[in-house]
Amino acid sequence: MKEQLWKNILLLKEKSPLIHNITNYVVMNNTANALLASGASPVMAHAQAEVENMCSIAQAVVINIGTLDEYWVESMLKTARVAQQNKIPWVLDPVGAGATTYRNKVLSELLALSPQVIRGNASEIIALATQNTSTKGVDSTAESNQAIAAAKQLVKMYACTVCISGATDIIINESTQIQLDNGDPIMEKVTGMGCTASALTAAFCGITSNYFIATTTAMALLGVAGSLAAKKSQGPGSFQVHLLDVLYTITEKEFINNLQLTTYE
Numbered sequence: 001m002k003e004q005l006w007k008n009i010l011l012l013k014e015k016s017p018l019i020h021n022i023t024n025y026v027v028m029n030n031t032a033n034a035l036l037a038s039g040a041s042p043v044m045a046h047a048q049a050e051v052e053n054m055c056s057i058a059q060a061v062v063i064n065i066g067t068l069d070e071y072w073v074e075s076m077l078k079t080a081r082v083a084q085q086n087k088i089p090w091v092l093d094p095v096g097a098g099a100t101t102y103r104n105k106v107l108s109e110l111l112a113l114s115p116q117v118i119r120g121n122a123s124e125i126i127a128l129a130t131q132n133t134s135t136k137g138v139d140s141t142a143e144s145n146q147a148i149a150a151a152k153q154l155v156k157m158y159a160c161t162v163c164i165s166g167a168t169d170i171i172i173n174e175s176t177q178i179q180l181d182n183g184d185p186i187m188e189k190v191t192g193m194g195c196t197a198s199a200l201t202a203a204f205c206g207i208t209s210n211y212f213i214a215t216t217t218a219m220a221l222l223g224v225a226g227s228l229a230a231k232k233s234q235g236p237g238s239f240q241v242h243l244l245d246v247l248y249t250i251t252e253k254e255f256i257n258n259l260q261l262t263t264y265e
């Protein structure tokens with residue numbers, strides 16, 4: 001398994017897939033840089049007049065509702081429709097699910113357009129599955145393992161892969177559950193680490209049609225790179241810089257030796 005994930009990391013650098021991102025104002029720059037450092041080719045585009053064209057030339061798409069508004073939501077729906085029609089994999093990041101009725105309404109419209117992967121923190125995954133939860137905003141108030149039942153429900157309802165991120169990352173499909181114990185607590189002090197996780201997930205969906213393994217590769221890469229970057233950092237500021245460097249320079253040995261992965265069939 002670990003070797004298969006490493007092969008995907010090399011393949012991403014070799015193929016450099018175009019990843020169409022509709023994401024939030026907060027994280028656009030970090031996300032594009034993380035994709036570039038990992039080997040993918042990002043484009044951020046949300047104009048209604050061009051999203052359908054852009055989506056149709058991409059190898060994968062990520063739709064992140066972090067700073068949604070009525071105009072952007074129309075762009076997201078147009079994009080997801082084209083992705084669905086053209087069988088281009090798309091990843092949903094349900095930022096702040098459960099926080100407002102508007103977010104919940106938009107998310108139900110997006111879910112109807114069949115994302116291949118949903119990646120959110122525990123609160124977001126619980127909110128998506130139950131439509132009834134209290135949450136703080138964009139940060140989770142629950143642990144990953146508290147969202148497993150909700151994630152399994154989403155897998156069934158939408159026939160997709162679900163990733164619950166946090167101190168532990170859990171990736172779930174119909175048959176398998178993978179748990180990753182990597183990363184570092186400093187990652188909670190930098191905005192958009194989850195958004196980066198979703199963008200990297202789309203990147204790996206652009207190089208393999210096994211979206212469960214693609215998601216696992218993305219979460220493993222970000223987690224291991226995060227733990228290595230944290231060792232070199234004094235705080236959240238320098239962490240961001242070191243993370244990009246590690247995504248760019250990480251070696252097979254560093255990846256394999258540090259990866260904490262458990263599979264449950």
Ligand SMILES: Nc1ncnc2c1ncn2[C@@H]1O[C@H](COP(=O)(O)OP(=O)(O)OP(=O)(O)O)[C@@H](O)[C@H]1O
Binds near residue numbers: 139183
């Ligand atoms: N306490 C922690 N310990 C170790 N790693 C962590 C911790 N919290 C987050 N991470 C790492 O950060 C990644 C992103 O996780 P998180 O669940 O915080 O995203 P998020 O809440 O969606 O963030 P955002 O909305 O700011 O993008 C995880 O996949 C994990 O690698």
Ligand SMILES: Cc1ncsc1CCO
Binds near residue numbers: 066095138191192
């Ligand atoms: C802080 C914040 N607010 C809306 S999106 C976002 C980035 C992390 O999800």
Ligand SMILES: [Mg+2]
Binds near residue numbers: 095096120138194195
């Ligand atoms: Mg998030």
